[in-house]
Amino acid sequence: xxxxxxxxxxxxxxxxxxxxxxxxxxxxxxxxxxxxxxxxxxxxxxxxxxxxxxxxxxxxxxxxxxxxxxxxxxxxxxxxxxxxxxxxxxxxxxxxxxxxxxxxxxxxxxxxxxxxxxxxxxxxxxxxxxxxxxxxxxxxxxxxxxxxxxxxxxxxxxxxxxxxxxxxxxxxxxxxxxxxxxxxxxxxxxxxxxxxxxxxxxxxxxxxxxxxxxxxxxxxxxxxxxxxxxxxxxxxxxxxxxxxxxxxxxxxxxxxxxxxxxxxxxxxxxxxxxxxxxxxxxxxxxxxxxxxxxxxxxxxxxxxxxxxxxxxxxxxxxxxxxxxxxxxxxxxxxxxxxxxxxxxxxxxxxxxxxxxxxxxxxxxxxxxxxxxxxxxxxxxxxxxxxxxxxxxxxxxxxxxxxxxxxxxxxxxxxxxxxxxxxxxxxxxxxxxxxxxxxxxxxxxxxx
Amino acid sequence: xxxxxxxxxxxxxxxxxxxxxxxxxxxxxxxxxxxxxxxxxxxxxxxxxxxxxxxxxxxxxxxxxxxxxxxxxxxxxxxxxxxxxxxxxxxxxxxxxxxxxxxxxxxxxxxxxxxxxxxxxxxxxxxxxxxxxxxxxxxxxxxxxxxxxxxxxxxxxxxxxxxx
Numbered sequence: 001x002x003x004x005x006x007x008x009x010x011x012x013x014x015x016x017x018x019x020x021x022x023x024x025x026x027x028x029x030x031x032x033x034x035x036x037x038x039x040x041x042x043x044x045x046x047x048x049x050x051x052x053x054x055x056x057x058x059x060x061x062x063x064x065x066x067x068x069x070x071x072x073x074x075x076x077x078x079x080x081x082x083x084x085x086x087x088x089x090x091x092x093x094x095x096x097x098x099x100x101x102x103x104x105x106x107x108x109x110x111x112x113x114x115x116x117x118x119x120x121x122x123x124x125x126x127x128x129x130x131x132x133x134x135x136x137x138x139x140x141x142x143x144x145x146x147x148x149x150x151x152x153x154x155x156x157x158x159x160x161x162x163x164x165x166x167x168x169x170x171x172x173x174x175x176x177x178x179x180x181x182x183x184x185x186x187x188x189x190x191x192x193x194x195x196x197x198x199x200x201x202x203x204x205x206x207x208x209x210x211x212x213x214x215x216x217x218x219x220x221x222x223x224x225x226x227x228x229x230x231x232x233x234x235x236x237x238x239x240x241x242x243x244x245x246x247x248x249x250x251x252x253x254x255x256x257x258x259x260x261x262x263x264x265x266x267x268x269x270x271x272x273x274x275x276x277x278x279x280x281x282x283x284x285x286x287x288x289x290x291x292x293x294x295x296x297x298x299x300x301x302x303x304x305x306x307x308x309x310x311x312x313x314x315x316x317x318x319x320x321x322x323x324x325x326x327x328x329x330x331x332x333x334x335x336x337x338x339x340x341x342x343x344x345x346x347x348x349x350x351x352x353x354x355x356x357x358x359x360x361x362x363x364x365x366x367x368x369x370x371x372x373x374x375x376x377x378x379x380x381x382x383x384x385x386x387x388x389x390x391x392x393x394x395x396x397x398x399x400x401x402x403x404x405x406x407x408x409x410x411x412x413x414x415x416x417x418x419x420x421x422x423x424x425x426x427x428x429x430x431x432x433x434x435x436x437x438x439x440x441x442x443x444x445x446x447x
Numbered sequence: 448x449x450x451x452x453x454x455x456x457x458x459x460x461x462x463x464x465x466x467x468x469x470x471x472x473x474x475x476x477x478x479x480x481x482x483x484x485x486x487x488x489x490x491x492x493x494x495x496x497x498x499x500x501x502x503x504x505x506x507x508x509x510x511x512x513x514x515x516x517x518x519x520x521x522x523x524x525x526x527x528x529x530x531x532x533x534x535x536x537x538x539x540x541x542x543x544x545x546x547x548x549x550x551x552x553x554x555x556x557x558x559x560x561x562x563x564x565x566x567x568x569x570x571x572x573x574x575x576x577x578x579x580x581x582x583x584x585x586x587x588x589x590x591x592x593x594x595x596x597x598x599x600x601x602x603x604x605x606x607x608x609x610x611x
Contacts, residue, residue, distance in 0.1 A: 002573075002575075002576050002588055078467070087572045088569075088570060088572065089570070090531045090532045090533060090569075090570040090574065091532065091533055091570075091574050092572070092574065093572045093573055093574045093575050093576075095572075096572050096573070120467075121465075127572065128478070128513070128515045129515070129527075129568075129571050129572065129581065129584065130572065131584040131585070132585065132586070163465045163466075165474065165475070166474065166475070166478060167474065167513070168474055168477065168478065168510075168513035168514070168515040168516055169513045169514030169515035169516075170512060170513050170514065171569065171570070182474065183471065183474075184468070184470060184471060185468070185469075185470030185471050185472065185473030185474065185509065186470070186473075186509065187508065187509055187512040188512055188513070189512075203466070203467045203468055203471060205467075244574055244575050245575060246533035246536070246537075246574035246575045246577055247532075247533055247536040247537070247577075248536060248537075252574075252575040252576070252577070253575045254575060284532070288531070288532055288570075318533075318574060320532055320533055320536065320574070322536065326536070331532070334530075334531070334532055334535055335532060338531055338532070338569055338570070341569060342569065344512075427535065427536050427537065427538055427540075428535045428536070428540065429540070430538075430540030430541045430543075430544055431530060431535055431539075431540035431543075432540075
């Protein structure tokens with residue numbers, strides 16, 4: 001198991017050290033008390049009002065207000081809760097930590113929602129690579145079953161059931177319509193909305209779909225009271241959120257912090273800044289799909305509305321820190337190559353556009369591109385963004401465009417010099433060897 | 448707990464019971480089939496089809512969408528090296544090269560003795576513990592090129608794993 005980052009300030013969700021994996025430990029911490037409140041008879045309007053009052057916004061990337069989302073769920077005899085545990089956005093690893101450290105917080109959140117909204121069954125769609133995490137969840141469900149929270153009738157006869165559903169390796173299945181297609185037993189390809197999941201989702205029934213962190217936060221909100229929770233954040237984004245930080249940073253990890261704190265607080269105070277005396281070059285604030293920011297990112301609040309105003313997005317809170325040894329062309333290329341690999345192939349702008357972006361960036365990195373090819377990449381980005389069935393195309397075009405706009409001189413240098421000027425220092429270089437003709441002869445092996 | 452070709456049918460029926468439609472159990476059925484057969488061979492897909500009630504072609508069509516299902520034979524162990532942004536920023540490319548050198552195979556290849564398949568993975572969700580390497584789906588974290596020989600040695604001597 002990973003070493004967990006210590007609790008550095010008053011947390012809401014991760015308000016403990018180490019792990020609370022056992023049901024007994026979670027109950028001693030105050031767990032399942034809110035479920036008992038819900039089982040004693042909480043009506044949907046109360047839950048929706050509490051969630052609304054907390055200003056909790058979805059933690060999966062879109063940041064939609066959770067209370068409003070719950071209010072949209074259509075009536076029906078058969079309705080489902082689907083928890084999105086397909087955490088796949090490069091830079092984001094918070095849901096994994098939540099499931100490993102406090103699986104019962106997720107289960108309590110699920111059971112509160114199910115009991116109040118009377119849902120037929122809950123499915124936790126967990127990415128297939130999270131094998132250990134799915135085993136931890138299964139063990140927690142078995143404990144909750146033995147305690148009578150799952151699979152047994154409550155005071156009014158309602159029986160909640162939870163199924164862990166493993167994905168099988170496909171980034172796009174984090175997108176809600178693709179996730180539902182995959183859960184329904186099809187290839188995990190997205191579809192146009194409407195119908196929205198709230199009307200026709202899992203098994204073509206009304207479905208509430210929320211991220212792991214969103215659901216796991218619900219017990220804490222009910223415990224503290226929505227106003228208290230909201231006060232930790234901003235007017236539009238209540239409470240705290242768990243930020244993943246990675247890349248060139250002294251103490252990478254997941255840090256829970258109030259929405260009202262700056263990126264500087266996360267990068268410098270909590271995570272110790274850029275190591276080795278090197279300078280901060282750029283920050284990717286919300287996972288690989290978010291537009292890149294320069295060092296000015298330090299003074300921006302980490303709340304979704306603040307990052308949006310700065311021209312980027314909070315996304316799934318995966319912050320990647322980049323130091324001055326790094327080649328931005330390689331960074332753009334690695335980003336684009338990922339989305340090319342993950343494009344499902346269903347719609348043309350994404351399938352063709354992502355590949356051409358990657359191929360052209362590869363030529364720029366190798367120093368064999370013509371000067372006009374930099375603008376060609378921008379033009380392809382324009383032909384992808386906003387023209388695809390789902391957000392995957394945008395997720396490729398937005399960061400690539402931002403990297404070219406902000407670091408244009410670096411792209412120009414590659415073309416003018418005919419090689420990568422940062423190849424000696426950049427940590428991505430081993431993935432992108434320079435063409436053999438550029439290497440000193442002694443290093444070229446005869447093979 | 449581990450499923451075999453003989454117990455596959457019953458194991459799939461137990462999964463079907465958790466879903467309102469048979470099709471809902473498609474991914475669990477494919478995971479179980481791969482666990483029973485090691486990879487999704489034509490024979491395995493036929494067994495999956497018998498259990499779930501969709502044609503072998505449909506089972507294969509679904510399986511081919513996902514990175515974790517093997518439609519070609521693999522080694523008895525699979526090593527996935529994440530090379531996505533967060534891992535690449537912390538030297539995943541060097542880790543991958545070290546694995547290629549230690550195993551004597553290129554990415555996507557299997558060692559001559561059929562024990563280890565080396566793959567390049569997209570983000571495994573361990574960004575803050577980069578670089579991440581998944582050995583038979585169990586994560587090794589903050590891996591450096593110097594750790595590679597030991598990981599390979601341990602993997603070679605571990606019992607064969609059927610991939611679920």
